[in-house]
Amino acid sequence: MLKVKNLNVYYGNIHALHNISFEVNEGEIVTLIGANGAGKTTTLHSISRLIPIESGEVEFLGHTLQTLWPHNIVELGLIQVPEGRRIFSNLTVKENLEMGAFIRKDREQIKKDYEMIFTRFPRLKERLRQMAGTLSGGEQQMLAIARALMSKPKLLLLDEPSMGLAPLLVKEIFSIIQEINKAGTTVLLVEQNAHLALSVADRAYVLETGRIVTQGSAKALASSEDVRKAYLGG
Amino acid sequence: MNKDRKTNLISFLIILFGFILTTGLVAFRVIDEYTAQILTIGGINVIIALGLNLISGFTGQLALGHAGFMAVGAYTTAALIMKLNVPIFPAILAGGLVSAVFGLLIGLPALRLHGDYLAIVTLGFGEIIRVIMVNLSDITGGPAGLKGIPPFTTNFFWRPVLSFALVYIFLVLVIIILNNLINSSPGRAIISIREDEIAANAMGINVFYFKIFAFTLSAFIAGLGGGIYAPFFGYLNPNMFNFQKSVEFLIIVVLGGMGNITGTVLAGFGLTYLQEILRFLKDYRLVIYPLILVLMMLFQPAGLMGFFGNKGFSLTRFVREFNPKKIFRMKNPGKAGEK
Numbered sequence: 001m002l003k004v005k006n007l008n009v010y011y012g013n014i015h016a017l018h019n020i021s022f023e024v025n026e027g028e029i030v031t032l033i034g035a036n037g038a039g040k041t042t043t044l045h046s047i048s049r050l051i052p053i054e055s056g057e058v059e060f061l062g063h064t065l066q067t068l069w070p071h072n073i074v075e076l077g078l079i080q081v082p083e084g085r086r087i088f089s090n091l092t093v094k095e096n097l098e099m100g101a102f103i104r105k106d107r108e109q110i111k112k113d114y115e116m117i118f119t120r121f122p123r124l125k126e127r128l129r130q131m132a133g134t135l136s137g138g139e140q141q142m143l144a145i146a147r148a149l150m151s152k153p154k155l156l157l158l159d160e161p162s163m164g165l166a167p168l169l170v171k172e173i174f175s176i177i178q179e180i181n182k183a184g185t186t187v188l189l190v191e192q193n194a195h196l197a198l199s200v201a202d203r204a205y206v207l208e209t210g211r212i213v214t215q216g217s218a219k220a221l222a223s224s225e226d227v228r229k230a231y232l233g234g
Numbered sequence: 235m236n237k238d239r240k241t242n243l244i245s246f247l248i249i250l251f252g253f254i255l256t257t258g259l260v261a262f263r264v265i266d267e268y269t270a271q272i273l274t275i276g277g278i279n280v281i282i283a284l285g286l287n288l289i290s291g292f293t294g295q296l297a298l299g300h301a302g303f304m305a306v307g308a309y310t311t312a313a314l315i316m317k318l319n320v321p322i323f324p325a326i327l328a329g330g331l332v333s334a335v336f337g338l339l340i341g342l343p344a345l346r347l348h349g350d351y352l353a354i355v356t357l358g359f360g361e362i363i364r365v366i367m368v369n370l371s372d373i374t375g376g377p378a379g380l381k382g383i384p385p386f387t388t389n390f391f392w393r394p395v396l397s398f399a400l401v402y403i404f405l406v407l408v409i410i411i412l413n414n415l416i417n418s419s420p421g422r423a424i425i426s427i428r429e430d431e432i433a434a435n436a437m438g439i440n441v442f443y444f445k446i447f448a449f450t451l452s453a454f455i456a457g458l459g460g461g462i463y464a465p466f467f468g469y470l471n472p473n474m475f476n477f478q479k480s481v482e483f484l485i486i487v488v489l490g491g492m493g494n495i496t497g498t499v500l501a502g503f504g505l506t507y508l509q510e511i512l513r514f515l516k517d518y519r520l521v522i523y524p525l526i527l528v529l530m531m532l533f534q535p536a537g538l539m540g541f542f543g544n545k546g547f548s549l550t551r552f553v554r555e556f557n558p559k560k561i562f563r564m565k566n567p568g569k570a571g572e573k
Contacts, residue, residue: 050435074438082436088429091422099426102419103438151438 001026001186002047002078002155007056009039009046016042018211020056024155024188029181031189031197031218034207040190041083043207044157048080049073060155075103077154083190084163085144089133093124096132096143100150110150117146120176138169145176155186162193174200198222206230237554244553253402261395270394272510273503274466277401278459280502281408283486284495285455288412290484291493292421293448294428295345296353299360301479303453305367306333307460308470312383313373315465322386326404326461333457334450336363341449345442348431360480367472379471383464397466404462405499408455412495413548415451424448428493485523489530491537496547501538 002024009017017039024030032040045051047058049070058065060078068076088096097117101110118125121142127135132143141161148156158177162170170193178200181187191197198204201218206227214227221227259265265273286300307329314320314328344355367374374380386396415421423444426434435441464470486505490497505523512519530537 048436050432069440070435071438071440074436079438080436082432086430086433086436088426088433090429091425095422099422099434099437099439102423147437 001061002188003057003059004043004047005057005059007043007046007058008054009042009051010054011042016210017046020207020210020212022205022212022215024186026186027181027184028203029177029187029189029201031191031201031204032207033191033194033197033204036192037209038207039210040192040207041159042210044080044159044188044190047157048078050080071103074151077152078157079148079151079153079155080157081144081148081159081161083159085137085140087132087135087140087143087147089131091132092129093132093135093143094128096147097124097150100147103151113150113152117149120149120179121146138165138172141165141169141173142176145173145180149180149185153185155188156180158187158189160190160192162191162196170196194227195222241550241554245549248549248553249406253399253406256402257395257399260398267394270398272507274394274397274401276503276506277398277405278463278466279483279486279506280499281401281405281462282456282459283483283490283498283502284408284412285452285459286483287487287490287493287495287498288415288424288455289449289452291487291491291498292416292428293424293445295445295449296349297356297449297452298353298477298480298484299340299356299358299363300452300456300483301475301477302360302363303333303337303456304460304463304479305363305470305472305475306336306453307457308464308475309367309374309380309460310457311461312380312464312470315384316380316382317373322465325465326458329461329464330454330458333460334454336457337450337453338446341446341453345445345449357477357480360475361477364472364475367475374470374472377472379469381469383468383470385465385468401462401466404458408458409495409499412455416495420444420447425493482523485527489526489538491539494537494539497537497539 004023005021007017007020008015020039020043022030022032032043034040042051046053047060047065049065049068053066060073060076063076065073065078088099091099097114101113104110123139124143124146127139132140135143145158145161161173161177165173174196177187177189189197189201198218198221204216204218204221205212206214206221214221214224216224256265260270282300282304285303286297289295289297307326310332311322311325311329314325315322320328340356340359344352344359347355368377370376385393386400387393416425423434423439424447426437426439427441427444431441482505486502487498489505490499490501505526508522509519512522515522
């Protein structure tokens with residue numbers, strides 16, 4: 001579904017991503033794990049064309065993404081939930097969801113999708129007319145995911161959904177991610193919480209200072225000695 | 235008749251009534267000529283400040299060159315009237331359109347920048363426009379200024395009435411356009427850019443396109459304001475459109491509340507009037523402006539309209555929800571309390 005080949009990204013003189021290659025197949029949850037500064041968010045941003053890439057190829061459903069604008073990529077069905085939630089705090093929850101459906105024209109289906117969102121996130125239905133900025137951190141993360149779902153993603157890029165949330169909420173968010181995946185959306189998950197990410201993912205890539213150092217099935221990585229030592233704390 | 239059309243019709247009638255009432259008051263000199271003149275200048279200031287509010291308040295892109303767009307509109311209108319004998323109404327529209335073209339040309343490079351950088355670049359462009367006006371002496375009269383722009387009418391009785399009426403019409407049109415825009419899908423896109431550009435991008439909004447759109451429309455509105463200003467004032471000088479003028483519009487927007495139409499209208503008329511009644515202070519009145527700004531930022535940083543929960547006044551909403559019974563009940567709060 002998504003193929004990244006020999007991706008190189010620079011921030012000025014700093015070589016941020018070195019020849020990154022990976023792929024995501026339809027129906028999978030794939031996770032990129034790594035420490036701070038490993039290049040996880042940079043990878044997502046370069047896929048969504050939010051930052052320019054130096055060389056390499058990104059292919060999604062047969063389209064080469066380098067030649068497209070960010071909004072074209074969204075229209076293809078590749079949606080990113082940015083790091084730190086980034087909801088529209090001065091708009092209501094309802095308006096936030098409407099913004100999610102901005103590129104869609106099928107009004108009937110949008111209405112049905114609201115219902116789908118409300119059954120999955122009953123909390124958001126209660127707060128529909130509330131300003132999004134007044135929601136709690138967990139609710140904001142749910143809103144950010146719900147907003148992305150409103151644009152009917154085929155592939156959902158999640159950037160650190162666990163950031164700044166209490167462990168119980170993180171569990172809830174991750175079970176929602178699994179549900180979304182079961183309902184047919186492919187997920188590319190970027191996480192620092194490697195333990196948790198590996199427990200929900202099918203496959204995983206480990207990033208270290210801009211390079212992919214290990215890859216494999218999530219189960220294998222979770223039990224591998226090296227990964228345990230480096231990322232899971234022994 | 236469905237409810238929306240009824241609401242719109244009643245709103246239109248209220249606006250029309252307001253128009254007849256105020257111009258009538260000006261015509262019968264209940265509002266004296268001096269006050270009418272202040273109201274007209276106030277209206278022009280509000281129009282341009284509304285244009286600025288669109289780009290700075292609603293889209294969140296700080297622009298500091300709107301005096302430049304006002305100048306483009308004013309000189310275009312003046313030139314069309316004086317050199318080509320174009321009637322006033324299309325000349326004003328042309329002023330807006332030429333200003334919009336300038337907005338587009340300036341916006342294309344400038345809107346790639348953010349925040350302070352954008353502010354500095356727009357400031358620069360505003361100054362460039364002013365300097366060009368100084369040097370294009372064939373059309374603009376150069377630093378000596380452009381004299382003898384024919385007024386709306388030479389009849390002394392009708393002159394204040396016509397100026398006021400024209401400003402009223404344009405102001406209402408601009409407010410309607412802005413209000414409809416903000417409540418439409420492109421308007422939402424514009425607001426979401428202010429809220430969070432990365433998230434807006436992630437939602438598939440063509441951020442650059444909508445910024446350009448808002449900036450061009452903003453320049454168009456400022457050009458309209460300038461276009462009305464030229465025949466009303468009768469004299470133009472490039473130095474009228476300096477950086478200080480741009481800042482005046484920004485002060486109106488900030489005082490009224492960023493992204494609030496009602497606030498801009500109140501602050502625009504209020505500040506224009508204040509400037510007149512403080513004339514006895516001579517140049518010290520220029521201290522009052524910043525002083526108001528400082529106090530505002532300390533006590534009401536969201537602007538004037540922050541007092542009302544930051545929601546502007548909406549005529550259609552007022553008409554739709556107007557319910558005489560509700561008001562009557564509110565006058566007898568005792569019963570509700572006894573329960």
